[in-house]
Amino acid sequence: MRTVVTTPSKTDTNFPADATSQQQSSNSPTVQLRSVTKTYENGCHGLLEVNLEVKHKEFLFITGPSGSGKSTLLKLLYGEELPSQGEVIVNGFNVTALRGDRLSLLRRRIGIVFQDYKLIPQRTVAENVTFVLQAQGYTRKEIQRRLEPTLKLVGLLSKANCFPDQLSGGEQQRVSIARAIVGTPPLLLADEPTGNLDPDNSWQVIQILQKLNSFGATVIVTTHDEQLVRRCNHPVVQVRNGRLYRK
Ligand code: ADP
Numbered sequence: 001m002r003t004v005v006t007t008p009s010k011t012d013t014n015f016p017a018d019a020t021s022q023q024q025s026s027n028s029p030t031v032q033l034r035s036v037t038k039t040y041e042n043g044c045h046g047l048l049e050v051n052l053e054v055k056h057k058e059f060l061f062i063t064g065p066s067g068s069g070k071s072t073l074l075k076l077l078y079g080e081e082l083p084s085q086g087e088v089i090v091n092g093f094n095v096t097a098l099r100g101d102r103l104s105l106l107r108r109r110i111g112i113v114f115q116d117y118k119l120i121p122q123r124t125v126a127e128n129v130t131f132v133l134q135a136q137g138y139t140r141k142e143i144q145r146r147l148e149p150t151l152k153l154v155g156l157l158s159k160a161n162c163f164p165d166q167l168s169g170g171e172q173q174r175v176s177i178a179r180a181i182v183g184t185p186p187l188l189l190a191d192e193p194t195g196n197l198d199p200d201n202s203w204q205v206i207q208i209l210q211k212l213n214s215f216g217a218t219v220i221v222t223t224h225d226e227q228l229v230r231r232c233n234h235p236v237v238q239v240r241n242g243r244l245y246r247k
Contacts, residue, residue, distance in 0.1 A: 004073075005201060008171050013041065027158075028055075028056055028092075029053045029054060029055055029056070029089070030054055030055065030056045030058075030077060030090065030091060030186070030187055030218040031052065031053070031054040031077060031089070031090055031139070031187070031194060031218070031220070032039075032052070032053050032054075032087070032088075032089040033050050033051060033053075033076070033086065033087075033089075034081040034086050034087040034088075034089070035049055035050075035051060035085065035087055036049070036076065036083045036085065036086035036087070036088060036089075037049055037050070037083065037084050037086055038052075038069075038072050038076060038081060038083050038084055038242075039084045045069075045094040045241075045242045046069050046072030046076055046081070046242060047069045047072050047073060047076070047083075047239075047241040047242045047243075048069075048241070048243050049086075049243070050069075050073070050086075050239075050242075050243070050244045051244070052073075052120075052237065052244060054220060055218075055220060056186075056218055057110045057213070057216055057217070057218055058211070058218055058219075058233075058235065059210065059213040059218075059219045059221075059235075060219070060220050060221070060222065060234065060235050060236070060237065061221050061222075061223060061229050061230055061232070061234055061235070061236040061237070062074075062221070062222045062223075062236075062237055062238075062239060063222070063223060063224060063226065063236060063237075063238045063239070064222075064238050064239035064240055065224060065240070066224060066225065068239040068240050068241060068242070069190070069239045069241075069242040069243075070191070070224075070239050071191055071192075071222065072220035073222070073239065073244075074112075074220070074222060075097070075190050075191045076088050076240055077081060077090055077094070077110070077187075077189060077220070078090075078095075078107055078110050078189060079095050079098060079103050079106065079107065082095075082096060083096060089109060089151065090106060090110070090187065091106065091109055091110075091186065091187060093106050101139050105136040108136065108183060108185070109185050109186060109187060110187045110188075110189060111180030111181050111183070111185040111187070111188040111189070111217075112180055112187050112188075112189050112190075112191070113176050113177050113180045113188070113189070113190040113191065113193045114176065114191055114193075115191060115192035115193065115195035115196060117164070117172045117173055117175070117176040118176065119164040119172055119175055119176060119179075120164075121163065121164050122163070123163070123164075124160065124161050124162060124163055125151070125156060125160050125161070125162050125163075125164075125167070125175050126147060126151070126160040127150065128163065128164070128175055128179055129147060129150060129175065129178045129179045130143045130146075130147055130182065132179065132182075132183065133146065133182060133183060136183070137246075138220050141189045142215070146183075146184075147160075147182065147242070148214070150178045150181060150182045151178055153181075153208065153212075153232075154174040154175070154177055154178045154208055155174060155204075155209070156171060156174055156175060156216070159171060159175075168201075169196055169197055170198075170200075170201030170204060170205070173183065173193060173194075173196075173197060173201070173205055174204070174205065174208065175189075177193070177205065177209070181212060181217075185217070186216075186217055187217065187218045187220075188209065188212060188217050188218070188219045188220070189220050190209060190219070190220070190221045190222070191222050192222055192223060192224070193205050193209070193221065193223075194206065194223060194225060194228060195223075195224075199227075199228075202225065202228055203231070204229070206221075206231075206232065209221060210232070
């Protein structure tokens, strides 16, 4: 699968720059699935013989009904699940062969956004966003350097000291995006990020993801919201019963 490569245009110069750049040329794929089948222990097929190539700096939508295999596909990309057959290559690494520290290192280069936000209720917005950086040993100075522009990008600078239960669903999802991008990963995966949101908030979330893409991040978004997909001009693939179809 080859999809359109977008051209980055950096307009927000405050956002930490390494999100975006380096290492890979625009022609090298960020993600490759080669004849991937995932069969769960109970015999259920998550994916069947899937081939996919996503180029550096692309924005790709993966659509399909509930239970079709969208989450399985993303889980294979960040090593949460292993394929039963085939190969999964991400940022040049064969995920299938990675274990322990090397898998952790790869995951640091992948931002993940979930439908249900997965925020820590007892921590403020700022703490939720910086928690992982602290765990990864970033200095306080570097964490501060990253926090403000990241919160600004998602429109939540004024909510830095709020707790998740003081925020709307849309705001909570934007915190989870901030958490996913504060480490400036070159690859961003979003699994049904708008699944719990109304159309306005959904659109806001997609616009933020598009902005990150314009800074140079490769973005893969799963959704069953066909209307949202139609509103954007990005490549789309569809999963049905574990098989991938180009739309
Ligand atoms: P989607 O994200 O499109 O809703 P999933 O990737 O979650 O679909 O699921 C694809 C198929 O794999 C479904 O039939 C689902 O029931 C099955 N599945 C997902 N996770 C597991 C699991 N851990 N064990 C067994 N079956 C699973």
